[in-house]
Amino acid sequence: MYTPQNLGRVIDPAADPARVALLGVDLALNESPCTYGELEAMADGVARALLQGGGQPGDRVAILAANSVRYVATLLGIMRAGLIAVPVNFKFPPATIAYVLEDSGARVVFYDHERRNAVPAGLQAIALDGEPFLDYLRPGPTPEAPVSPEDVALMLYTSGSTGKPKGVRLSHASHLWTVRMRRQATPLDAERALIAAPLYHMNALALVLLSLSSHATTVLLPQFTAAAYIQCIGRYRCTWLTAVPPMIAMMLREHDLLARTDLSSVKVIRMGSAPVSASLLAQIHAMLPNAKVINAYGTTEGGPVVFGPHPDKLPTPPMSVGYPHPAVSLRQARGPADGPEQGILEMKSPGLMLGYHQRPDLPPPFTPDGYYSTGDVFRHDDQGFYYFVGRRDDMFVSGGENIYPGEVEKMLEHHPAVQQACVVPVEDDIKGQKPVAYIVLRPGKHAEADEIKRYALAHAPAYQHPRQVWFVDALPLASTNKIDRAFLLRDAASRMNAPNRPSTARPPSA
Known part of the structure; x- marks a missing residue:
């Protein structure tokens, strides 16, 4: 079996170079196919150009662009040269992008046309669009750039809801291990994956590395739109998808397109x-x-290999994220309010990050014996299956009772008219904080705020019921396609402080 030492060499050189590696598709569904041979040549061209331009081991090189074939080739080329790739979240505000580029110490940034104005002055910038990129390449095989297993290959910046983004340092060894574990569990050799999530996020990045290692063909969209995503599934007979719940909710609104599109090719969707x-x-x-x-779980710091199937082949319950992966050690740190089966998940595996980049202001993310504390609360059942409860940071206290928004949201989404729910706290003089809810209704369904409140009172403890209910067309998304809770926290506070506030309303789009 092919075992590279450099994450940029994840493609097996003995595999068929004529096979299509990436099928780049823009939002108008124009195709840009790229074979494995062409991708290898392009990645080598980037690596040689960086080295001939003076690149030294440990130099950081940023990518500020939407998904594309050239993005993937550049990512591989940076790592092949023994340099550190820094995919940048281009949905960050300009000031935050500038902070990430400065904090990472990037000496070069690759960008696409739409992001040109976000590139700070004085930084060497290389366009990925058109002829300038082809002129930049230096043809020929890359000189072997020796890397040690613990050398940093990638630095991803997490987009926490508060504070400055944190640079997560990921080694060659950790993510080659991740690719190897995922190939053993779910080989994609005969599959066709569809990627629309941004490559600056672990979800998409881990999948493209897995797909390339499997020598599969990947359909790559620059970004997610429900219409393009559905059309790509039908046109290219995609078999493997990754998604987050808001993406599915947007797809479900495309009634006419869904009715005329054959989606029967999809065999796996990893949520x-x-x-x-x-x-x-x-x-x-x-x-x-x-x-x-597959109800999946992973973090930027700990990687996507955490849970898997039960060793006794017991079926995974629908709401569970699975049983602990055999190569991962898990435990739960219990707080005063946690029961014997619940606590913050701590994990240890070869896939863990090396640490955060120059953030001495943060408490150490590792325990003294080397476990990474995720900050996510889980419970487990008698068979050893784990269930996500919520972020400890999202938990709030109402009248002395701990409330995890995720638990309340799951309860509300059982209502036959509710498509999605998001619960956030607002300040209260008596309770300290109290829950309010944003609701997206299913197409063609209707409900009143009082009906939702009565349902909550009938199906959950009284302290969990939302004191205000606001119906919205869609929940706002953050830059990683997760629900933007920080925006909703601000919006809810504004609504509660507004005079003559209505009990139902629609927030501005975000």
């Missing part, structure tokens, strides 16, 4: 970033009748 509710799961099965739904 991440937030747990799938029973209601959403039923809708996924109706939309993708042949697809197995």
Whole structure:
């Protein structure tokens, strides 16, 4: 079996160079196919150009662009040269982009046309569009750039809801291990993956590395739109998808397109970033009748290899993220309010990050015995299956009771008219904080705020019921396609402080 030492060499050189590696598709569905041979040549061309330009081991090189074939080639080329790739979240505000580029110490940035104005002056900048990129390449095989297993290959910046983004240092060894573990569990050799999530996020980045290692063909969209995503599934007979619940909710609104598109090719959809509710799961099965739904879990710091199937082949319960992976050690740190089966997940595996980049202001993310504390609260059942409860940071206290928004949201999404729910706290003079809810209704369904409140009171402890309910057309998304809770926290506070506030309203789009 091919075992590279450099993450940029994840493609097996003995595999068929004529096979299509990446099928770049723009939002107008224009195709740009790239074979494995062409991708290898392009990646080598980037690596040689960086080295001939004076690149030294440990130099950081940023990519500020939407998904594209050239993005992937550049990512591989940076690592092949023994340099550190820094994919930048281009949805950050300009000041935050400038901070990331400065904090990372990037000496070069590759960008696409739409991001040109976000590149700070004085930084060497190379356009990925058109002829300038081809002129930049230096043809020929890359000189072997020796790397040690613990050398940094990637630096991803997390987009925490508060504070400055943190640079997560990921080694060659950690993510080659991740690729190897995922290939053993879910080989993509005969699959066709579809990627629309941004490559600056672990979800998409891990999948493209897995697909390239498997010598599969990947359909690559520059970004997610429900219409383009659905059309690509039908046109290219995609079999493997990754998504987050808001993406599915947007797809479900495309009634006419769904009705005339054959989605039967999809065999697996790996859901991440937030747990799938029973209601959403039923809708996924109706939309993708042949697809197995994997309720996945992972973090930038710990990687995507955490859970898997039960060793005794017990079926994974629909709401569970699975059983601990055999190569990962898990435990739960219990707080005063946690029961014997619940606590913050701590993990140890070869896939862990090396640490944060120059952030001595942060408390150490590792325990003294080397476990990474995720900050995510899980519970486990008698069979050893784990269930996501919520972020400890999202938990709030109302009248002395701990409330995890995720638990309340799952309950609300059982209501037959509710498509999605998001619960956030607002200040209260008596309770300290109290929950309010934003609701997206299912197409063609209707509900009143009082009806939602009565349902919550009938199906959950009284302290969990939302004191205000606001119906919205869609929940705002943050830059990683997760629900933007920080925006909703601000919006809810503004609504509660507004005179003569209505009990139902629609927030501005975000």
